[in-house]
Amino acid sequence: MTPLPHNRDEAPSPQKHDAILGAALELFVERGFHGTAVPAVAERAGVGAGTIYRYFENKEALVNALYQKWKTALASRVLEGFPVDVAPREQFQTIWRRMSDFVLEHPRAFAFLELHHHASYLDAASHAIENNVVEFATEFVRRAQAAKALKAVSPAVLMAVVNGAFIGIVRGSWEGRLELSRENLAAAEQCCWDAIRY
Amino acid sequence: MTPLPHNRDEAPSPQKHDAILGAALELFVERGFHGTAVPAVAERAGVGAGTIYRYFENKEALVNALYQKWKTALASRVLEGFPVDVAPREQFQTIWRRMSDFVLEHPRAFAFLELHHHASYLDAASHAIENNVVEFATEFVRRAQAAKALKAVSPAVLMAVVNGAFIGIVRGSWEGRLELSRENLAAAEQCCWDAIRY
Amino acid sequence: MTPLPHNRDEAPSPQKHDAILGAALELFVERGFHGTAVPAVAERAGVGAGTIYRYFENKEALVNALYQKWKTALASRVLEGFPVDVAPREQFQTIWRRMSDFVLEHPRAFAFLELHHHASYLDAASHAIENNVVEFATEFVRRAQAAKALKAVSPAVLMAVVNGAFIGIVRGSWEGRLELSRENLAAAEQCCWDAIRY
Amino acid sequence: MTPLPHNRDEAPSPQKHDAILGAALELFVERGFHGTAVPAVAERAGVGAGTIYRYFENKEALVNALYQKWKTALASRVLEGFPVDVAPREQFQTIWRRMSDFVLEHPRAFAFLELHHHASYLDAASHAIENNVVEFATEFVRRAQAAKALKAVSPAVLMAVVNGAFIGIVRGSWEGRLELSRENLAAAEQCCWDAIRY
DNA sequence: AATGAATGAGGCTTCATTCAT
DNA sequence: GATGAATGAAGCCTCATTCAT
Numbered sequence: 001m002t003p004l005p006h007n008r009d010e011a012p013s014p015q016k017h018d019a020i021l022g023a024a025l026e027l028f029v030e031r032g033f034h035g036t037a038v039p040a041v042a043e044r045a046g047v048g049a050g051t052i053y054r055y056f057e058n059k060e061a062l063v064n065a066l067y068q069k070w071k072t073a074l075a076s077r078v079l080e081g082f083p084v085d086v087a088p089r090e091q092f093q094t095i096w097r098r099m100s101d102f103v104l105e106h107p108r109a110f111a112f113l114e115l116h117h118h119a120s121y122l123d124a125a126s127h128a129i130e131n132n133v134v135e136f137a138t139e140f141v142r143r144a145q146a147a148k149a150l151k152a153v154s155p156a157v158l159m160a161v162v163n164g165a166f167i168g169i170v171r172g173s174w175e176g177r178l179e180l181s182r183e184n185l186a187a188a189e190q191c192c193w194d195a196i197r198y
Numbered sequence: 199m200t201p202l203p204h205n206r207d208e209a210p211s212p213q214k215h216d217a218i219l220g221a222a223l224e225l226f227v228e229r230g231f232h233g234t235a236v237p238a239v240a241e242r243a244g245v246g247a248g249t250i251y252r253y254f255e256n257k258e259a260l261v262n263a264l265y266q267k268w269k270t271a272l273a274s275r276v277l278e279g280f281p282v283d284v285a286p287r288e289q290f291q292t293i294w295r296r297m298s299d300f301v302l303e304h305p306r307a308f309a310f311l312e313l314h315h316h317a318s319y320l321d322a323a324s325h326a327i328e329n330n331v332v333e334f335a336t337e338f339v340r341r342a343q344a345a346k347a348l349k350a351v352s353p354a355v356l357m358a359v360v361n362g363a364f365i366g367i368v369r370g371s372w373e374g375r376l377e378l379s380r381e382n383l384a385a386a387e388q389c390c391w392d393a394i395r396y
Numbered sequence: 397m398t399p400l401p402h403n404r405d406e407a408p409s410p411q412k413h414d415a416i417l418g419a420a421l422e423l424f425v426e427r428g429f430h431g432t433a434v435p436a437v438a439e440r441a442g443v444g445a446g447t448i449y450r451y452f453e454n455k456e457a458l459v460n461a462l463y464q465k466w467k468t469a470l471a472s473r474v475l476e477g478f479p480v481d482v483a484p485r486e487q488f489q490t491i492w493r494r495m496s497d498f499v500l501e502h503p504r505a506f507a508f509l510e511l512h513h514h515a516s517y518l519d520a521a522s523h524a525i526e527n528n529v530v531e532f533a534t535e536f537v538r539r540a541q542a543a544k545a546l547k548a549v550s551p552a553v554l555m556a557v558v559n560g561a562f563i564g565i566v567r568g569s570w571e572g573r574l575e576l577s578r579e580n581l582a583a584a585e586q587c588c589w590d591a592i593r594y
Numbered sequence: 595m596t597p598l599p600h601n602r603d604e605a606p607s608p609q610k611h612d613a614i615l616g617a618a619l620e621l622f623v624e625r626g627f628h629g630t631a632v633p634a635v636a637e638r639a640g641v642g643a644g645t646i647y648r649y650f651e652n653k654e655a656l657v658n659a660l661y662q663k664w665k666t667a668l669a670s671r672v673l674e675g676f677p678v679d680v681a682p683r684e685q686f687q688t689i690w691r692r693m694s695d696f697v698l699e700h701p702r703a704f705a706f707l708e709l710h711h712h713a714s715y716l717d718a719a720s721h722a723i724e725n726n727v728v729e730f731a732t733e734f735v736r737r738a739q740a741a742k743a744l745k746a747v748s749p750a751v752l753m754a755v756v757n758g759a760f761i762g763i764v765r766g767s768w769e770g771r772l773e774l775s776r777e778n779l780a781a782a783e784q785c786c787w788d789a790i791r792y
Numbered sequence: 793a794a795t796g797a798a799t800g801a802g803g804c805t806t807c808a809t810t811c812a813t
Numbered sequence: 814g815a816t817g818a819a820t821g822a823a824g825c826c827t828c829a830t831t832c833a834t
Contacts, residue, residue, distance in 0.1 A: 034232035164366015564758015
């Protein structure tokens with residue numbers, strides 16, 4: 001009957017929630033988790049310092065929410081509607097292109113996810129997402145290896161090489177050593193395929 | 199370069215100096231720079247908190263000294279007596295093997311150098327060392343490209359791919375996804391050569 | 397000049413601001429600036445240690461704010477509505493009486509201002525106030541000298557004698573050698589007039 | 595029989611003792627007692643930090659020794675061979691001139707003694723010297739008052755006025771407002787005599 | 793529900809003092 | 814006897830978190 005029902009027990013405005021995550025992303029990328037003050041996040045988000053604690057239990061919960069949000073986004077981007085019936089070469093290209101699209105659209109999110117060392121504060125839920133992605137990639141590699149499309153090398157090694165190379169390109173762009181252009185990304189893609197192909 | 203006194207006036211014990219750097223290395227790898235308290239470094243080093251400041255002007259000077267020490271060690275390891283008159287393939291293998299040796303001997307040092315994002319506190323001297331290494335690598339790539347041994351792709355991209363892949367292997371081992379064995383390192387080496395060769 | 401917010405962003409409680417200044421005054425008088433710990437100021441003010449930094453950027457800003465507050469108060473007390481059209485003798489008496497009133501009302505503030513050596517931490521704004529007072533006094537002396545009311549001696553010397561004598565009386569009372577009574581202050585006033593009169 | 599006997603239980607080199615007191619004088623004048631670090635005193639004195647503790651039990655003992663040394667020197671300068679049989683006017687002039695000589699020869703010592711507030715760390719021995727001086731001055735004033743040479747005002751007030759005025763002159767010179775010349779000192783002397791004479 | 797002033801624990805750093813050399 | 818490296822208590826200040834409004 002009322003135009004808009006009052007939210008159940010907590011009534012978080014999604015705008016504030018996102019503003020906080022956005023501010024945290026910027027600051028965590030610049031100065032890292034431990035180097036960023038919660039009141040600084042609040043100020044950048046345009047909310048009161050106390051407000052952050054209505055949306056996140058504490059600073060660690062905030063960084064985990066941020067990690068999960070973007071890791072999930074990246075995973076979805078790569079996995080959703082993944083082409084099952086095409087050749088491994090094309091599948092690989094698809095993965096690479098989707099990651100490229102993601103990094104070009106959300107450079108800070110990718111930098112936060114992959115350029116920082118989160119070991120000391122990520123929780124189980126965060127690790128679980130990463131594990132899902134790894135599982136998917138492992139499956140892809142195994143199938144492609146069975147089809148003699150990829151080198152007969154431990155999947156973990158092939159994945160580390162390709163993922164590391166991709167992150168290396170992004171890192172190079174953050175350090176000003178190269179431009180994060182489609183051209184460079186495509187060149188790197190060819191390199192990485194050559195790296196792992198049979 | 200000189201094994202002489204380190205900072206203020208006289209020459210304090212090199213053992214303490216090294217104990218502090220060793221403790222800082224362990225903690226910075228585990229918890230990052232901002233996540234590590236100076237008194238925690240002192241305790242792990244077995245010295246008083248104030249003692250750290252006899253050897254390093256402040257926390258930032260400590261992390262830069264640590265970075266420079268190990269980045270220099272890594273660079274020396276790769277560059278000293280670098281074989282000039284052999285084929286690019288062999289040169290590449292030499293570089294990769296020397297980095298592998300370094301990682302296997304000093305896994306924490308490499309993790310500190312390459313698994314963390316140091317942008318917010320490294321000083322000019324630290325950057326200068328990294329730049330030297332990059333210059334050397336760029337020169338190697340250009341020569342090999344001139345000899346038609348490597349792909350005609352921007353050197354920065356090829357270097358980012360290979361360096362990223364190497365770091366990816368190390369990262370994978372820290373995350374428990376693969377074993378940092380000579381076998382895996384050798385397999386990755388072949389991948390990376392395939393990635394960049396003409 | 398404005399009774400508005402004091403520093404960072406918003407307008408914190410003026411009571412706390414004053415409580416901190418009051419506590420700082422007591423402690424700085426007792427133990428000096430360098431001899432007083434900021435947490436001790438907080439405790440005496442009945443606030444948390446961190447609260448001080450919501451009102452003052454650091455310890456030096458606190459001592460300068462305190463100096464400026466009371467130096468301004470003393471200057472206003474002496475200068476406001478200063479009688480221009482009376483004889484130098486009466487003007488002198490007015491100055492002396494106003495300073496006496498101030499000392500009797502705010503003995504600790506005067507002790508803080510004049511019994512301590514602030515050279516190592518006062519900022520330009522603090523010096524500026526003192527300079528204004530000195531300028532006013534110089535002008536008074538010059539006019540009275542022109543009227544042959546005062547000795548033809550360097551104004552700085554006459555001012556140093558009178559100001560020093562006044563401070564000497566206050567110092568004597570803090571050291572328990574004399575009573576800071578109106579009677580003693582009046583006697584000293586006559587002495588000082590005799591000291592400088594033509 | 596030995597050329598120079600070993601000193602009893604402590605064998606302090608008078609040169610080092612004096613070097614420490616000299617360094618302490620300079621630093622205490624500049625930054626005050628609490629603002630001066632003991633190692634800084636040692637460095638300025640050209641001795642080891644630990645050496646200071648062979649000559650003085652602790653920092654407080656050092657500042658008291660310094661105070662006593664110079665307060666005694668000042669008192670001796672004024673009191674030794676004080677002319678008993680001359681007129682109060684001449685006696686006053688003698689006192690003033692002797693203080694002037696002292697301040698011109700040892701400006702830092704006088705600044706240390708009189709421009710700083712020592713209340714929180716002076717011990718009984720230090721106070722005793724000051725009391726002696728005050729007693730002497732009181733006696734002088736009383737006799738001169740009995741001879742109708744000085745105003746019939748509480749001796750403590752007259753002494754506070756003159757001593758304060760003298761310190762005011764010195765303070766003015768430290769603050770750069772006047773020159774500490776014999777001429778200015780003589781002018782101030784005349785003022786002060788006029789201040790207290792009958 | 794939102795705020796931001798307030799807090800105090802904890803971080804970085806200094807320094808009075810000690811003690812092995 | 815002299816030293817100065819070493820220490821740890823204590824000082825200044827920041828910041829994650831709370832709570833009154």
